Amino acid sequence: MLSPEELLAARSREKSIPQRSHGQKDFLPDGSEAQNEKLRLCRAEQWELLKEERVERLGSLVKGIWRPKEDLVELTSPAGKFWQTMGFTHQGKQCLLPEEAVYLLECGAVQLFYHDSLLSVLDQISVMERSFLLDDYESWAQSYRKAESQISFNVYQADGASEFKKSRPGKPYTRMCVRSFSDQVPSLGTVKSLGYQSKDVPLIFALVDNGEVAFYSFKDFELPVDVYP
Known part of the structure; x- marks a missing residue:
């Protein structure tokens, strides 16, 4: 909790991220003292920004x-x-x-x-x-920040055996990630991250191409056991 004075100071401080005050980063290292000093100052400037406390109501x-x-x-x-x-x-x-x-x-x-x-x-x-696992979380968080792919829908069965209710939907029959045919192919890390999010529910990718939809799924297997039993 902040004092009234600290809250007023937080409200009046600059909200925009400052531009680099030391110019653009050089494309290639040249080993010079001037370049090393410039990098040091840039890093120190970035750490100062990261250390600033964020205030939320x-x-x-x-x-x-x-x-x-x-x-x-x-x-x-x-x-x-x-x-x-x-x-x-x-x-x-x-x-x-x-x-x-x-x-x-x-x-x-x-x-x-x-x-x-x-x-x-x-x-x-x-x-x-x-x-x-922390490694799994970091992979998931990175893919979410990049917004490469996300689970778009939880799919439930529509037959009489389904016990779906809006107030208590239960476990989905499958989860679906919708992508456009023009999108970049998701990386292996993204596919694994989405599979981790889906847990024990099957994950399906829906690829949309000018109104046509194709459905794909990925399966983990171990070579050569699962291929040549």
């Missing part, structure tokens, strides 16, 4: 509670704009996957609690370490 933060038995974060206040691309409904409540919660906490969009204690990013990773 308490009322604008979405609150959530970590539920380890369900392996999810239950939101106790209405979700923000991130609900368009993140989150799901579980038993009529808005929830987040563990990796989504860590990402939003890093972005300053949520407050997370566990046993009535407010969690920092490191605290959250520590209490959720059984739910995901």
Whole structure:
């Protein structure tokens, strides 16, 4: 919590990121002292920017509670704009996957609690370490920031055996990632990251080309066992 004076100072400070004050970075290293000093000053300038504290209004933060038995974060206040691309409904409540919660906490969009204690990013990773691997999370977060590909839809069966309800949709039959034929082919890291997000639900890629839709799926296999049994 900040004092009134600190809040006023935060409101009046410059919001835009300053331009490089030492010029553009050289294309190739030349080993000169002048170039090394220029790089040092640029790095120091970037670290100063990264160290600056970001101030968020308490009322604008979405609150959530970590539920380890369900392996999810239950939101106790209405979700923000991130609900368009993140989150799901579980038993009529808005929830987040563990990796989504860590990402939003890093972005300053949520407050997370566990046993009535407010969690920092490191605290959250520590209490959720059984739910995901840090390397997997970093891969997922990087692909999400780049917005290379995202899961677009959860697909549910429409037959009589389905128990789907809007208030309690249950487990999807499959998840779908929609891409245009003109988009760049997703990298292996992106495909793995999407598969990690989908967990034990099959993932399908829908490729749209001038109104025609083709569906593809990827399967993990081990060479040569799965190819030449």
